[in-house]
Amino acid sequence: MTSSITGLGTQEKATAGRAVISLRGVEKHFPIKEGAMQRVVGHVRAVDGVTFDIRPGETVGLVGESGCGKTTLGRCISGLVPPSGGKIYFRLTDADAATLDQIEATPEDRRTKDQLAQLQRIDTDHRIDQLGGKAFRAYRRNCQVVFQDSFSSLNPRQLVKDTVGRPLRIWKEASGQELTEKVVSLLESVGLGRQHLYRYPHQFSGGQRQRISIARALALDPEFIVLDEPTSALDVSVQAQILNLLHELQQERGLTYMFISHDLGVVRLMSDRIAVMYLGKVAEQGTATELFEDPRHPYTEALLAANPDINAETSEMRGLRGAVPDPANPPEGCRFHTRCPVATPICGWEVDDAVAWLGTHETILAGLTDVERRSNFDATLAFGDEAAAAAVAQQVRNGDIPESMKAAMEGFSTSGNKVTLTFKPVGPVELEDVGDGHLTACVLHTSQRDRI
Amino acid sequence: MIVSASTTQEQATRPLVASVRDLRVHFESKAGVVHAVDGITFEIRDGETLGLVGETGCGKSVTARSFIRLVPSPPGIYAGGEIDFWSNEARQAQDGPIDLLEISDKDMLKIRGDRIAMIFQDPGKALNPALSIRSQIAEVFYQHRSEEILGSVGPNVPRIVRRAAQQKSNSVERLLLRFPPFRSKVAKLRATVDDLVAQALTETQIANPRKIMDSYPHELSGGMKQRVLIAQALACNPDLLIADEPTTALDVTIQARILELIAELQARLETSVLYISHDLSLVKEICDRVAVMYAGRIVETGTTEEVFANPRHPYTRGLMAAVPSATHQRGQLAAIIGNVPELVEPPPSCHFHTRCPYAVEVCRSIDPDTLSVGSSHTVACFAYESRDLGMPLPTLDW
Numbered sequence: 001m002t003s004s005i006t007g008l009g010t011q012e013k014a015t016a017g018r019a020v021i022s023l024r025g026v027e028k029h030f031p032i033k034e035g036a037m038q039r040v041v042g043h044v045r046a047v048d049g050v051t052f053d054i055r056p057g058e059t060v061g062l063v064g065e066s067g068c069g070k071t072t073l074g075r076c077i078s079g080l081v082p083p084s085g086g087k088i089y090f091r092l093t094d095a096d097a098a099t100l101d102q103i104e105a106t107p108e109d110r111r112t113k114d115q116l117a118q119l120q121r122i123d124t125d126h127r128i129d130q131l132g133g134k135a136f137r138a139y140r141r142n143c144q145v146v147f148q149d150s151f152s153s154l155n156p157r158q159l160v161k162d163t164v165g166r167p168l169r170i171w172k173e174a175s176g177q178e179l180t181e182k183v184v185s186l187l188e189s190v191g192l193g194r195q196h197l198y199r200y201p202h203q204f205s206g207g208q209r210q211r212i213s214i215a216r217a218l219a220l221d222p223e224f225i226v227l228d229e230p231t232s233a234l235d236v237s238v239q240a241q242i243l244n245l246l247h248e249l250q251q252e253r254g255l256t257y258m259f260i261s262h263d264l265g266v267v268r269l270m271s272d273r274i275a276v277m278y279l280g281k282v283a284e285q286g287t288a289t290e291l292f293e294d295p296r297h298p299y300t301e302a303l304l305a306a307n308p309d310i311n312a313e314t315s316e317m318r319g320l321r322g323a324v325p326d327p328a329n330p331p332e333g334c335r336f337h338t339r340c341p342v343a344t345p346i347c348g349w350e351v352d353d354a355v356a357w358l359g360t361h362e363t364i365l366a367g368l369t370d371v372e373r374r375s376n377f378d379a380t381l382a383f384g385d386e387a388a389a390a391a392v393a394q395q396v397r398n399g400d401i402p403e404s405m406k407a408a409m410e411g412f413s414t415s416g417n418k419v420t421l422t423f424k425p426v427g428p429v430e431l432e433d434v435g436d437g438h439l440t441a442c443v444l445h446t447s448q449r450d451r452i
Numbered sequence: 453m454i455v456s457a458s459t460t461q462e463q464a465t466r467p468l469v470a471s472v473r474d475l476r477v478h479f480e481s482k483a484g485v486v487h488a489v490d491g492i493t494f495e496i497r498d499g500e501t502l503g504l505v506g507e508t509g510c511g512k513s514v515t516a517r518s519f520i521r522l523v524p525s526p527p528g529i530y531a532g533g534e535i536d537f538w539s540n541e542a543r544q545a546q547d548g549p550i551d552l553l554e555i556s557d558k559d560m561l562k563i564r565g566d567r568i569a570m571i572f573q574d575p576g577k578a579l580n581p582a583l584s585i586r587s588q589i590a591e592v593f594y595q596h597r598s599e600e601i602l603g604s605v606g607p608n609v610p611r612i613v614r615r616a617a618q619q620k621s622n623s624v625e626r627l628l629l630r631f632p633p634f635r636s637k638v639a640k641l642r643a644t645v646d647d648l649v650a651q652a653l654t655e656t657q658i659a660n661p662r663k664i665m666d667s668y669p670h671e672l673s674g675g676m677k678q679r680v681l682i683a684q685a686l687a688c689n690p691d692l693l694i695a696d697e698p699t700t701a702l703d704v705t706i707q708a709r710i711l712e713l714i715a716e717l718q719a720r721l722e723t724s725v726l727y728i729s730h731d732l733s734l735v736k737e738i739c740d741r742v743a744v745m746y747a748g749r750i751v752e753t754g755t756t757e758e759v760f761a762n763p764r765h766p767y768t769r770g771l772m773a774a775v776p777s778a779t780h781q782r783g784q785l786a787a788i789i790g791n792v793p794e795l796v797e798p799p800p801s802c803h804f805h806t807r808c809p810y811a812v813e814v815c816r817s818i819d820p821d822t823l824s825v826g827s828s829h830t831v832a833c834f835a836y837e838s839r840d841l842g843m844p845l846p847t848l849d850w
Binding site: 065066205206207208235236237238239240241243244247248251262263264265266268269270292302303305306307308309310311317318319320321323324359360361363 | 507508659660662663673675676703704705706707708709710711712730731732733734736737760770771772773774775776777778779780782783784785786787788789791792
């Protein structure tokens with residue numbers, strides 16, 4: 001984990017000696033509740049261990065398919081939902097970051113008293129869920145959000161003046177005529193004007209409403225803005241206007257952005273660095289150019305291949321088979337292995353994959369009566385009669401089973417009406433530096449390559 | 453990999469499937485009559501994919517819905533024009549076209565879902581959440597293929613079973629159908645339809661269709677739901693398929709798969725497709741010809757190569773420049789300034805003049821004609837106008 005952090009510090013823009021936001025293993029698990037007693041039966045792992053830094057003045061892009069946790073991560077960073085694990089720091093200095101990583105690297109029971117005191121100090125000074133008083137207020141002021149849907153993020157019963165002026169009034173920055181003038185100058189900075197002061201949100205088009213949202217986010221002159229799909233509800237011509245505006249504002253005010261989007265073209269244009277998320281984890285991160293020209297993760301490659309490009313000479317779009325797995329029960333090993341076109345035997349094949357593969361064959365699992373699961377990698381399937389078990393065995397031995405899944409299968413035996421499947425246990429694939437802060441979590445590109 | 457079916461010349465000589473002439477669809481509103489579709493003309497030829505591109509509110513969905521008369525009326529008004537449609541049968545019998553806006557509602561019922569089918573934008577909303585996939589696809593067969601299904605039951609089908617196959621049973625009949633001698637016949641009927649449904653689902657590459665048939669929409673992922681909708685639309689092998697932004701609600705990786713599927717099925721079934729989208733790069737990938745719509749009018753049409761290699765209308769050019777790509781500098785996107793105009797009783801003018809960098813006086817007072825600027829390339833812009841208007845025309849660098 002530590003290597004992933006130092007790798008990020010090498011950016012040209014990262015000269016200010018501190019990060020704006022530092023994530024350390026951030027997790028957000030939502031409980032799944034069931035029954036009259038609302039018993040917790042499991043967790044949806046929306047965000048499952050994300051670590052990176054956002055440096056002053058840069059734009060970090062976050063891409064991924066729907067449900068990959070990018071919006072949840074944005075909400076954690078902006079303090080709208082508390083993370084269920086990991087830490088988020090605000091304005092952590094490089095010195096403190098180094099100390100922190102050193103302490104984190106020491107096992108918990110072997111930390112010295114001095115280290116614990118330092119950890120305590122860093123947490124109270126920078127960790128967003130432990131900040132108090134002045135530091136917390138500074139964080140609140142300096143971290144703003146622009147939401148995706150400007151219909152639901154603007155109060156339909158408030159005038160533009162009230163919506164945009166509200167942060168100023170709450171912070172007692174201005175009142176009366178002065179407030180109005182400040183709101184006007186904010187509106188002017190986003191391309192609206194005095195004539196829009198006394199209108200309601202429904203009187204504006206989508207692009208204009210998004211401008212109002214941006215003006216509201218700018219009201220307190222923040223340092224950092226989370227942009228959660230700010231243009232995905234807009235037409236291309238209006239999207240271009242908003243993207244240009246966001247860039248201008250960044251240049252003028254030295255803003256730091258986190259840009260969340262599912263549109264690769266937009267993210268590439270807007271971001272200095274990009275993190276690609278899949279099922280709650282970062283699959284690959286690096287500078288925008290590196291990621292697009294030299295992707296080191298099959299998921300990034302797949303996203304690029306599926307993205308239609310208006311300037312491409314040839315028309316070739318390739319999709320991914322299968323659907324995104326259930327985030328309540330994410331796959332073992334590399335989470336992408338179930339859909340990966342180049343999956344290897346060490347990517348984390350498990351019993352569920354074999355069952356899912358059998359399920360695509362008509363009627364073959366109809367006779368399944370019981371599953372005795374010893375672990376995700378080891379289970380016994382019981383069938384109603386021996387013929388059904390034999391049919392499954394036949395399918396596994398001679399069917400069109402993916403080569404890498406077959407190679408990962410350590411044991412496969414039938415006895416009577418039972419079929420036992422054993423896979424080689426594999427740990428999760430961690431991010432690794434493959435040069436110049438370009439990180440990937442794919443066994444094909446990292447030190448684990450030799451194990452294949 | 454998506455391959456366009458044929459060359460330009462070949463397409464131009466193909467028989468027509470549909471021809472839209474001066475179609476006008478208006479909506480009544482408190483502010484006045486909204487000219488949502490304001491005189492558009494285009495053709496769809498056999499086996500081709502025509503892309504209808506434009507931004508929100510330009511009238512592309514209303515155009516699509518007009519084909520199967522799904523525009524709610526009131527407030528919608530078909531204010532003029534015609535949509536001529538040649539079904540394969542009519543063409544083989546050398547019959548003339550039928551005007552889809554003129555035929556009776558009863559005749560429309562026969563065409564809708566059978567000869568012309570539609571795939572809707574949001575698969576989550578287009579499927580009925582209370583019905584299983586089986587019954588939703590079976591309905592298409594009951595409605596349009598009841599005679600064929602009855603053939604499997606045997607000769608001399610009782611009237612009550614015939615009515616069941618047309619989904620016309622009343623409550624008494626439904627009760628009677630549970631008992632012999634009708635019960636076995638109904639079971640046979642159902643088995644036949646089930647086979648057809650399973651076959652339709654297999655066509656869209658759904659693995660294990662018998663299992664999917666018994667599930668409900670909420671149990672399926674977005675991509676799966678869209679496959680079900682495609683199966684439903686293609687169940688009767690339509691002559692014209694209208695795809696209204698079929699992949700907008702899907703992730704890119706799933707989108708690519710769905711488009712591959714549509715292209716493959718289209719090639720196999722030789723269906724013509726009207727593909728509606730706001731995404732230029734997508735249209736470029738999958739369409740043979742493109743029509744660009746703006747504020748209720750078509751501003752430019754042509755083959756995909758022509759339009760994308762040499763866009764003529766300022767709006768098309770603006771739209772293409774606004775798509776972010778690797779060649780753009782940050783903050784240098786060519787945005788089209790301003791907003792789409794109100795379409796309430798618009799005066800004669802080029803509707804794009806409020807946002808057009810080349811607009812001159814003539815653009816504000818006269819409707820532009822559609823002019824031919826290539827073998828099949830047309831554009832509605834005064835920059836190409838040859839008639840003498842006594843006014844200076846803009847100098848353009850194209």
